[in-house]
Amino acid sequence: MISLRRERSVIPGFGITLGFTTFFLCAIVLLPLTALVMKGASMDFARFIQVITAPRALASYRLTFGASLTAATINIVFGFIVAWVLVRYRFPGRRFVDAIIDMPFALPTAVSGLALTAVFAGNGWIGQYLEPLGIKVAYTPIGITLALTLIGMPFVVRTVQPALQELPKDVEEAAATLGARPVYIFFRVILPAVLPAVLTGFTLAFARAVGEYGSVTFIAGNIPLHTEITPLLIIIRLEEYDYAAAAALGCVMLAVSFLMLLTINLLQHWGRRRLTGGARA
């Protein structure tokens, strides 16, 4: 007998759920973005170009995306190490460390910015020792990178951790019986297996860093052309009631972010099929 009943799903109704998904996407993402682009387009083209290529704007792009990329790169290295330690070792206080990783998620970013400034300012706990060495952290791009690293770390740890957990121990043992040294095993067996997760972590950390505002404004010092990030520049334009210019800058950020995320996603997709398929480098 042929059953005519469709398979039951836990959440009822494909129609309703898809409808909600579309609504959510429109309300939260598409509509505001369209509004942003419309606002940016409300000024004439020459003025648009002038706003987005102003020296102050250009410097802010460099800083925002440069610091975000650097921070995300630092994060994949140290985030990987943290995830490795949490997965592979059992030590007293492991649960505590595991919980503390999520702190940047919960903390208002302004608070972490304040805290960082207190520590790294010229008279701060650590800053006072770095200052004589000629290293200035607060109110420089280094400080900004530091703040962005801090808030991006949990993204990498939380994406790499499950991937490492799933990695069977016997695969490493197999490599060892086949004569591979630990370094070889790491780069040819472990890393390729968790690379997709690492890339995802990188993407998330980067996206978060580009959009970050609260923690950076405190430690950046906001010196135009030097330590002024694009989100801050947008706020400044808004405070001058120059909505069109703010929207124009927003459009640039939107475009660049979208391009970068798309690139990483494509890379990742390609990597899943190809790059990770080749210790044949």
Place this chain on the structure above:
Amino acid sequence: MSITLEQVTKRYQGQPVVNDVSLEVAEGEFFVLLGPSGSGKSTLLRAIAGLVDIQHGGIALHGSDVTHVGVRERGVGFVFQNYALFRHLSIADNIEFALRVRRMKSADRRARRKELLKLVALEGMDDRLPSQLSGGQQQRVAVARALAHKPQVLLLDEPFGALDAKIREELRRTIRVVQRELGITTVLVTHDQEEAFALADRIGVMNLGRLLEVGEPHTLYARPATRFVATFLGAANLLLALQGPDGIRVGSTPVDATGRQAGPAAREHEVVAVLRPEEVELAADRDQLATRYVGRATVEEVQFTGALERLRLRLLDNLAAIQHGADPAEARIEATRTQPEQRALPLRPGDTVVLGARRLHVLPTPLSSFVVHADDDDTARALHADPVLATLAARMKTRVATRAGGDETAPQSAAPGVAVLATGADAPARVGQLLRAGANEVLLLTGRAELPRQLCIYWMDNAARGATLAVAASLLRHLPAEAICVSAAPAARRDARRAAALRALLDARSEARAAHALETRTELLAGEMPQALTDYLASLDTPLLVLGASNAAQATEMLEGILRKLPDVPVLLVYRETP
């Protein structure tokens, strides 16, 4: 010898998982390590590969000691239960992994890979990813990968565990063919006895971290030495029989049997006999039996399994079966019959039949059943619940009977089984009575909650040595403890007695190894007995003393000396009267 293991011991948190295993595997041999889960077989295999460290003993591959050599330098081929393929690499790259590590030229790698893929019948699969292959194919790739660097030893850890029955059989054949073709020394770990029989040149059976018996499949099946091997390799009915000077009898009927327990049989004593289900003969009455009569039974269950019919029978008038545990009324016999036998005498549940044994094999190892001696019900219950006795009875699947107090004063014929007593001030006196009444072994229990971790073995004179070691070996097959033979001599180095004591220990050690496949440690105590022994026992964590004696008076005196100082050490007294 291709693989030589010398007293290999591995402990996790003080508990031995591999306990004093010595083994030699010959060049080109297919050796199967068989045992239930948790028997330490996988750990032993991983120790050979160098994947786990061992705490004691030595491992040699082809004559060179590799005990402290890392896994990379040992260069063995290892196949894991869950394949452990590199999922991000193609089949070709998986197989070439070991060659790439060794920086072999690309053309040579390619040639070797083609060769290996042909060997495991996976030609043309080079560019697939592991996830595109079936489980059986993945395991073939794993075998090819493990063989790529031409290892001299191939180790397989339950390689068929994750596969279904049909693929399993196919892969089993492949592995056997590959092994024959390459002539590579192979050790395979499994818990499946059918698999072991199908593949092995020799089988080693492990339980509780010990290697119990090693032998060719048919020898182990037909003439097992231990209870565990008898029941683990195929189905077996265990019967309690009596071995006397005139032969073996089950109940009142004498039977023919292969094997017998070693040692002088001046007194009749209880032994364990193995009756395989296919060796059980069933007939309507005693005259129709072609073999020796064992007893009457009722059919409880008839099961059709295709070629064979499987029956469960309950013995009626002879309570000798001990297979199904402590309650003698529950003694069951399992039998299988072929189609022609079935047609000759159709049986249904409820029918009564007579039962004969075509072939009965007496286990050469001692310890058959236990008899608890207690004055009142409370003591009897406490003794039954004692962890040492409960564990032994459960693991040996044997009978624990109870005898009410006062009986042992009456003169008796040989009391079958091991007498079990609660320890205490009057214990030595009661032991004396039991020995005079004909007991061969007496177990004194303390009610201590932990199982013994060390078995301290001491025999008071050489006449008792063989029996003491045999009993200790039997005990160790069911308790995961360390075996330590002790002897005492004065501390002075030049004393002649010291040399004699040392020689006795070494003799005992080689006897234990040769006769019982039991690895022991030896300890020469300084001082005089029983003081030295008492001090040594007190220094151990949770010991059990196995005391051998051939003189009842001396034995009770010794017991008294020890129990006065250490009332909480359980003792197993082994008594062999010298004729």
